[in-house]
Amino acid sequence: MSDLEIVERLSAGRLSRRELLSALAAVGVGTVMLPARRALAQSGDEATLFTWSGYEIEGLHGGYNKKHGVFPEFTFFADEDEAFQKMLAGFTPDVPHPCSYNVGRWREAGLLQPIDTSRLSNWGDVISSLKDIDGTQFDGQQFFVPFDWGNTSILYRTDLVELEEESWSLMWDERYSGRLATFGSIDETVPYAAIYAGVDPYNMSDEDLKKVRELLRKQRPLIRFYASDETTIEQALAAGEIVAGSTWNGSVAALAAQGLPVAFLKPKEGIMTWVCGLTLHKDAPNIDKAYDLIDSMLSVEAGVTMLTEVGYGHANAKAFEKVDDATLEAVGLQRDVEAFLASGVFSRQFKNRDAVTAMFEEVKAGL
């Protein structure tokens, strides 16, 4: 940890390990695609978790550590599209961590194998309504073990923003021109633009797509940067460089812990909800340890760490019994997962993903 502190001090608190890691992951893509890397990845004896940065904290992997005496290996991606391409190019982690809406695509591409839930001692404690989310079960087989869930919304500085109403319109508020930021990936930014436009993000007609495109074009001049990771947004919010940015619950926990006056928007048009989870790579080199990894991440202990330190919902129902309401409230989570799932617009796969991607990339390029 002292290394980390030095780096942070050197950069006046503006360069975090997470930021560095995600940038390194972004830059490292090219080299990682080489076959040599594949051999390296396979030579490891521990299960490899392929995930966003932020899930490498010890509390989530205590069970694995207890059983094997070491922590699992981690490989990070900045977003799921990058993860998908990296695996298509031959990278074989044991446990990739996508969100529910990507399981179908990844399975179709031949990257996943079914999970035998009888090998998971904590499966019984998993909240049942998370077990059969659309597009995660095929031919009666489980391809996805729900792990974390939460919201995508706008985190804003309560001291710098005069909120007129709880609405996505904040991201189009010209008073804050040049002081807003949003994710550059379609899964985060396009849906809220569609919700704001009043169309179903996941079933857009050409006409709907045009409406959303217009909104995003209107937003672009107001945007300071399109972020590839939440850390950049968190740091810019902390510095006051931006006053509002799209992000996830985890950022609420991170910034509130620093004592910053921030609040998570609850848009009247509907907040975005998502469930992400663990999958098993088709050619997972350490399959037994992969099951241990998944099981330990589902445990009550991991769940408590998740709720209190990371700030996302967890799949284990018993973990919620160990955390009080105030803690949940602080990170913007609710106890009742059914209410959560019914509370907003659930993240699904776009009907016409390629068209949506092309649209958003053109908007970002200034067309």
Added chain:
Amino acid sequence: MENPITSPPEPRTLALVSKGRPRRWRNRNNNAYILLSPTLFLLVGVMCLPVGMLVAYSFWTQNFTQIDTTFTLANYAAVFEKEIYLKILLRSIAISLGVTATTILLAYPIAYFIAFRVTRQKMLWLILITVPFWTSYLLRVFAWKVILGYNGVINSALIWLGLIDAPLEFLLYNPMAVVITLAHAWAPVAILPIFVSLEKIDRSLLEAATDLGDTRFERFMHITLPLTVPGVTASFLLVFIPTVGDYVTPQLVGGPDGMMIGNLMYTLFFRVNNWPMGSALAIVMIFAITAMGAAIWMATARARGKVQ
């Protein structure tokens, strides 16, 4: 100039190996190829094959994860039909030209100083020039993020001095930030060729110019600058060619208007899942850079012809 590699003295051992073969087998070119073979194999393996794959991909199409190998020119047509590709390509070339110009303008005085003013320990100075290269490229980009940032070094200093009340926002997340960052990162690459061409200048030419009545400025314009054209050209090509396709710098400091062709290619390969389109764009970029490089080369060759 005679290339030493193509005309080595004929080694005896080789003559023994090729005993009994027709004389032409011992021809000098073959020796050269044998000497070059490790490099040639490497070049074929890591350069020609991948580029060949890129060319092949650019004539194919992709549907999700399936590559359709039917020959098509559709990807190239798209490059010229869809506004986004040419727009970003032109922007990349413009940013890269800005980087190259800035780098050379800053590099020239440094190279001049080392070549003409430094009399002892020249090697030490040259090593010092390469110090920025000792850290990772990524860390240098991050360092500029820290310097140009909202609460960064420049803004904090200006606020401390009382010159501004609120941090300047135009320092980061725009094409200018990309130019600054890349110009710093590539400075050593520009300094060294210019230094070498300055070193090679025959000092007696400068003395002759002074004797004939040239002022210092005239002497620079008539002798020094024309004789360093090869060095400047080399610096231009060494900086321009790699920066057009730069990915990390625009990604980290570019902001919405600083996006470059490398970022677009990344998007095509990693988000849109369209390797053929990305390959076609890469090929078009290679041709654009080659054309510009050749134009610069010919222009300076003509200029050099005039000098001699």
